[in-house]
Amino acid sequence: MDHFTYRGGRLHAEDVPLEEIARAVGTPAYVYSTATLERHYRVFAEALAGLPHLIAYALKANSNQAVIATLARLGAGADVVSGGELARALAAGVAPQKIVFSGVGKTAEEMRAGLAAGIRHFNVESVPELEALDGVAQAMGRVAKICFRVNPDVDAETHEKIATGKAETKFGVPIGDAPALYARAAAMAGVEPVGIDVHIGSQLTGLHPFESAFAKVAALTASLRAAGHAISRLDLGGGLGIPYRASNAAPPLPFDYGAVIRRTVGHLGCEIEIEPGRLIAGNAGVLLASVIYRKRGADRDFVILDAAMNDLVRPAMYDAWHEIVPLQEPAPGAAIAPADVVGPVCETGDIFAKARDLPPLGAGDRVAFRSAGAYGAVMASEYNSRPLVPEVMVSGGEFAVIRARPTLEEMIGRDTLPPWIEPARA
Ligand SMILES: Cc1ncc(COP(=O)(O)O)c(C=O)c1O
């Protein structure tokens, strides 16, 4: 459920007509709903109610300070994968003891930053990383709490570019190696194994891969405890999918996901941590765009937008589907015809939708891409020297710009000429 609905023929974010925002900040622009963000956080909290748990929001999905701060106020922790995300989480007011640090390539500097902040634990993904963390922690006179991220060799049944739980991916340590790794870590002075971490992929639309992975984690918990390790935390990662396409079957709900957690690992007396990103932020955001031209093609029309793959890369990168809806509700019975929706970037792949059935859209009309709150703005670039898209947050009847569009001067001004180049004077 989200808070983007038609009222009086106009698409609103909560109580604000999106047309009003488009006029105020221009397009393209991302718009987020506070109510949807809050609702999604609460739905997870309800799904895990009664179990000791932490919802560590995966910042990678949307790391705008206003988004993180909205969730932090509700008690969310954070799953971070870089020193940058760590700094963002801390700056937004996430308590350090609610921050977990994931990722296959943490640098010594990032480890130091995490230890200095006093984060909850590191999810360790390899022996070289274990050794590096042990060394860094000892040099600082600290002990780093760790979970090993185990790779359970489970097929998440999602897009291959976002599946992480199969043995051939770069993620985690093979689950079979875990007993030896925990023994090794237990003998180190700079690290203390406290739990197990698993994350098998993103945009999962079925529960059984979670069930298989969590069952393996439960079995591993038992065997590690039998070997004398105090396993008190289970970090089950993120990955629950969202309904991108209205016509597809809806993915499972957090409540049912919570039931899988209870069934598989709920009896172990561990603190349960989850790292949802997409389900919290995805349907809490839209990308607004305007039609620049409508152009006749050989087979069908092209609707050329002012948004492009640099602003929302998911369709180009994963062939992802985003619903594209006009800000002005089409009249009942409006002619629907297929068109290709594209951006202005000089790449054939700069295409948002092929042969999409759409109401008539001409120059100046505005549209919204639904479900663009996660992996949207965070994956944007300035390719073709297109300034990063502004971001706006709505709460009730108010809206605020939470990241302004840089001016062209600001964009160009970030580069500097080396001393051996005299600026050419035209
Ligand atoms: C370690 C880790 N945790 C959490 C997430 C968040 O996943 P999602 O946005 O699918 O919930 C990801 C991304 O897949 C991840 O790699």
Ligand SMILES: N[C@@H](CCCC[NH3+])C(=O)O
């Ligand atoms: N960026 C991906 C998700 C990656 C998940 C990160 N571990 C997407 O848009 O679907």
